Amino acid sequence: MAIAFSVNGKPVSVEAEPDTPLLWALRDDLGMTGTKFGCGVAACGACSVHVDGNLTRSCSLPVGEVAGKSVTTIEGLKAADGTLHKVQQAWIDAQVPQCGYCQSGQIMAAVALIEQVGSPSDDQIDEAMTNICRCGTYPRIRKAILAATGAAAAAEGAA
């Protein structure tokens, strides 16, 4: 059946069984591969997107439940003129990624956190950033989030 929703501001329609996870609708049906498959059980966060502004692990959300909703993926963070989102820029400035595979999800989680609380504290970062990074980029993730929210001085010297 056809399921209509919007992705990064554009209306889309996918021909899929409603139980298909949003992740696979994005990747296999819409060809948007910036959102990653990591575990399939919402444990790692590599598939994180925003659905109506809420941080969501798309591997465990049936696309049928997304009908009529608005999805934002890593590809949709840039401004229309191509300018990077401040969190993406902070990720480059802090040289966060190593293998990079989890970073789409990490960035989507960080953007959601900043949209929610403005300038997160260390404790709020601890609580919100639950995505897995096997390369161990966590210190630079923390540094980038603090830098993106103007708390760069607090992150001075962080690895």
Place this chain on the structure above:
Amino acid sequence: MADNPTPDLDYPETETPAAKPKKKGVKRRIFLAGSALVVGGGIFGVWWTDSSAKARANALIGGEGKQAFGSVMTIAEDDTVTVFSPHIDFGQGSHTALGQMLADELDADWDKVAIEQAPADMAFANAALAKGFLPTMTGEFAAGLIPDAVIGMMARSMPLMITGGSSAIRFTGEVAMRRTGAAVRAALIAEAADRLGVPESELTTADSVVTHAKSGKSLRYGELAAGAAERSLSSDPVLKTREQWKLIGKPIPRRDIPAKVDGSAVYGIDFTLPDMRVATIAMAPVRGGKLESLDEAPAMAVKGVEKVVKLPDAVIVVGKGYWQAKKGLDALAPKWSDGGNASVSTAAVYAAQAKLRQTAEKPDNKGGAGDVDAAFGASGAQLVEAEYKVPFLHHAMMEPFALTGHFKDGTLTLWGGLQDPLSTRTKAAKAAGLDVENVVFNPMIMGGGFGRRFPDLVEIIDQVAVLAKQVPYPVKLIWSREEEVRHGTYRPQSSAALKASLYSGQITAMRMDYVQSGNAEGEVPFIYDIPASSRRHYAYQSNQVDGPWRSVNATQIGFYTESFMDELAAAAGADPYQFRRNHLPEGGRHRAVLDEVARRSGWGTPLPEGVGRGIAIVESFDTIVAEVVEVALKDDGSPKVVRAFAVVDCGTAINPLNAEAQIAGGLIMGLSSAMGEQVTLDKGAVVESNFTDYPILKLADAPPVVDVHFIDSGAKTGGIGEPGLPPASPALANALAALTGKRIRTLPVLTQAKA
């Protein structure tokens, strides 16, 4: 070496009898130890003298307006220098660092340097470089640029393009990249001298321009490239001194990062083709088991499922997309045999290892020096003994295995991320029954590797080779996380008994008897200066496939040695830092590294209530790393590292910005493994299945900051991707012992804390 012998690859056995000590496993692990040091020590790149190889490289990487220099680099008319890395970058940043090394010697404009993955072709293999360089490198062999132990292993690795063992920079960078850059720079100068009619000595180079200061004339590299490419290149050019470096040793942003923050980087799992189908797989739950029977109908009834393919030990379902294939697979109820491994369990493996250690007539391998037994029996010796155990560890690369294959017109084309492009082709050709010339492999970005992507242990290559020949369309096979966890090539489950004698607070002898599949002798050096030391390896192979896991044997050997050093310090009534220091040579690099980590961490200064401090030092891959961690207990009693320090002597950190990240990441991966990771066995099958029961350390439990400091010793360049890991687990255990008084001798920590 010029004969390029076929590598003696031992493929993992698929038919494994019931677990028992096996020489076979030992043989394979010798190869893997070789991977760490030698096969990993792939030096690749330039074939200076062979004209056919030169032509081949030109055909592969040259082109309109681009001149190829050996198989390492091209210069385009617009001055763009493209560096071809034969190594894969799975996140360790070696591509940027290799580019830095070449561009520095070349005096290239860094903004016009591009770095690309070299094609999977023999022109980029070890043999190519060896032919070009070895005859001129005898002096450097003698000087220890390449360890003696490496040389004997090199012949095996010649036809490979392996990345591993922190080798890219140590070998390819130092040997191929720097020399190529310097030789091409010399050729550009010679060409400019002829064109300008001036002596070479009056010419200078900078930012991809040759300048004649006296006349004010200059020529761009792009203008000179065609002529320079006709000149013969020196195989032993003059390299820059450290003082002359402009890029090496500088914190330069990595080139691959922008595409990794906007979703545009295409990993192997992201690759797609028109009409491509997606498949997923279930393998025999017990290693060594086979598919006995299968009713395909339930899968074929699922909408979007197109085909079910049976392999001897697996079943593959092909669908329109991953979800359809997975639903089809989930609908199946295959019957599997257990290959006679039903009695294998974690406890049984440990028990068998202990029995082997106690009853074997002699060890399979040994190392050390001095008379340990005499020291143990000496009058007045204080004897200390302890036993340690570590579990199988899963690599948990965040990108599950994915490989796309298309068989068309007699050629199998593959797309994906694997550690050695050349042996990927060889393995696929063998599985598909094709000549290697009829297999094309396109290497792609990898979402982590950590040792899991060595082709000889990667079953997905065989699976896709077989699958692609059975379907008329391109097909991408993706392993689920569950298959990934349960069919790993694990860091071996290992156990050890250590014994030492103390006399007046000094170690007089130490012995480690360790049981695991692979031999660590020749790989993990014993760093302490004591009168007698001994390590004895007893080879034990379970029904699992063991493989190299980031830093290979240094993880468990480091845990054993450095945990025991703390126990000895306690027995001697000494401070753990001072005790180690007393056993490290005065004026040596190890002592300098240890002293610096003690100084930076404020060793000996008072700690807040409820915080314990631990120290450890391990040398691996020619790099010495000492770490201090400070640990506290959370409300639930589980530990949390609150501060971490690492001091590193890797000779020179080629790119400190990236090297810092590698060390910090290695430390965190080491903490993660020590804290909660374990693959356990029950009835021959892996119990864990996903990140829900194989916990990876998360941000909240990682140290907020890792203080990483490099000692620029100028010693030969060591690895950086792996050596940050081994000291972390003993430093954690030592900190916990300091905090709680309880010594953790079995990893992971969390199972002990709960026990």
